[in-house]
Amino acid sequence: MGFKKNNQSLNNIQGKKGSQFSSQLRGINLERVLVVAIDAAKFFQKALLCNYFGDVIEKPFFFGVDKNGINHLCSLIENAKGQIQAERIFIGVEATGHYYEDIVRELGKRGYGVTIINAATTYEERSSALNWSKTDDLDLYAIAHALIQNKGMENKLPEGIYRRLMTLTRARRNEVRKRALVRVHIRTLMDHIWRDFQGYVEIKNNKPEKKLIFSKFWGKPSLFFLENYPHPSSVLELGIEKLLQLVKEKKLRIKETTIHTLMKVAEQSIVKSKEEVSAELLLLKLAVQDLKRLDENVSILEKEIEEALLETDGRLLLTVPGIGVATAAEFFSELGDISQYEHAGQLIKKAGTNPIIIQSGGTQGFYGRISKQGNKNLRFMVYTVGKCLATHNKDLRPYYEKLKERGKHARKAFIALGNKFIRIAFSMLKHKKPYESKQSEYSIFQEIKKKLIYTKMNTYLNIALAA
Structure with a gap:
């Protein structure tokens, strides 16, 4: 039993995406379908023009992502269009980092729709291409093959508030990842300088129990001592009275019991002298400065993200x-x-x-x-x-x-x-x-x-x- 013509768009094996693709090809001589494959990179962009059957119309060529380069690409597309009397043009570019975005945007301004192809798709196509091609242009052939088989991902770049939020949130994620690495670095340095600062052990009834000096290792009080008094000898030199006075002046909001615990741990800790860990102390100072900068960056980004999201x-x-x-x-x-x-x-x-x-x-x-x-x-x-x-x-x-x-x-x-x-x-x-x-x-x-x-x-x- 055949399907009614007005229901054809609902019955493609690839769903709506396949229906839209097939509707553009239905009733057209496939030799008049122009396929443009673009391999985006930071400096060297490359393109290939062929028909739907893979017959090469314009051999792989380089072009720049500037006005001259885009104009050159468009002129070759138009020449190929006239050469085969193209009725349809399909342009595809692999989503490589962010380098493809300018190409999509500029071609869009000139009236060309560009399909963005996932890197995983071209990887699979490139692997299969090894069976039938032995040239240096496998990436272009893989992109063209994926485009012909309608394996594109999407054809629209994020705009407006979506682009702004995307830029901010990805930047925040990157800063958070860098901060995590710095925190690991600081903990490693403190293992060499003063291991018990991160936590000490008390044994009761032959059972070990981990205790913390500060409830929040990355809180303001802990970071203050990491930055200014990271070695137990520095804490012991100050003494209880000066420590309590310092806490009050810096508004660290530390309980007196915490200061006593800090002094007790400093007295009991087995550590190297300041001279022996001078290199680690310098690196720690730099790492804490990096951490404070990253904390500030994350706070700035989170404020912008919150304001943008609420819009x-x-x-x-x-x-x-x-x-x-x-x-x-x-x-x-x-x-x-x-x-x-x-x-x-x-x-x-x-x-x-x-x-x-x-x-x-x-x-x-x-x-x-x-x-x-x-x-x-x-x-x-x-x-x-x-x-x-x-x-x-x-x-x-x-x-x-x-x-x-x-x-x-x-x-x-x-x-x-x-x-x-x-x-x-x-x-x-x-x-x-x-x-x-x-x-x-x-x-x-x-x-x-x-x-x-x-x-x-x-x-x-x-x-x-x-x-």
């Missing part, structure tokens, strides 16, 4: 227990404008977290690994959100625990929960409605209030009402 519908995500400002902003920006999507499944495919169904010989199929044919940054956020919800969301944690009981690895369960949240978030953003919790103690106002740091008190209620 968007992404603030609705703050009503979800377990989703903080930075996570909500990054997740929202990586999702992008959801108005161009009809259902949440398309966003899951955009992330590349959709599981691949493996089936053969009429046997019952099963879900294998995720496809990874999508945006790697969104994929990372799906995992991150799933992990946060599994820990802090009482409504969704049972779903995670159920997956674990069925034998799912924690990472796979996090991704599955992240996919579930994509569906929830899609509905929330589409209908502009807050999260609905089944917990009796849940309050939208309190949920938002505890997450916002830089927003004034009198705006909490307005945001809650807007949500």
Whole structure:
């Protein structure tokens, strides 16, 4: 039984994406379809022009990402278009770092639509290309092949508030990662300088118990001593009275018992002399300065992110227990404008977290690994959100625990929960409605209030009402 013509768009094996692609090719001589493959890089961009069957029209050539280079590329496209009397043009570029963005943007200004192709897709195509090609232009052939087979990811760069949030949140994530490395470095240095500063051991009834001098190692009081008195001899030279006076002057808010503990640990610690660890002390001083700078950078970025997020519908995500400002902003920006999507499944495919169904010989199929044919940054956020919800969301944690009981690895369960949240978030953003919790103690106002740091008190209620 055939399908009705007006239902053809609903029955392509690749869904909506395949329907749109096939509608552009239906009834056209495929020799008149121009394919432009672009391999983006920092300095040397390369392109290849061929028809739908892979017949080369313009051999691989280099061009620059400037006005002359883009004009040269466009002139060759137009020449090839006239040469084969092209009725359709498909342009594809691999998402390599951020180098492809200027190409997509400039070609868009000249009226060309560009499909962005995931690096994982071109990797698979490049591997298969080894069977039929032995040239140095495998990347271009892989991009062209992926384009011909409609394996593109998307064809629109983030704009406006989405781009701003994406830039800010990715920068914050980068600063947080650098800060984590600096913190590890500081702990390593303190292992050599004064190991017990990070924690000491008390043995009672032949049972060891770890004790802390400061409840928060990265808090203001601890950082003050790391920066100014990182060696026990320096603390002992000051004495109890001077330490208490110093704490009061610097407004460190340390209990007197903490100072006594610090002195006790300093007296009992076995350490090298200052001269022996002079190199480590210098490195520690530099590392603490780096840490303070990174802390300031993160604070500046988080303030900007909070202000930007509250200007968007992404603030609705703050009503979800377990989703903080930075996570909500990054997740929202990586999702992008959801108005161009009809259902949440398309966003899951955009992330590349959709599981691949493996089936053969009429046997019952099963879900294998995720496809990874999508945006790697969104994929990372799906995992991150799933992990946060599994820990802090009482409504969704049972779903995670159920997956674990069925034998799912924690990472796979996090991704599955992240996919579930994509569906929830899609509905929330589409209908502009807050999260609905089944917990009796849940309050939208309190949920938002505890997450916002830089927003004034009198705006909490307005945001809650807007949500």
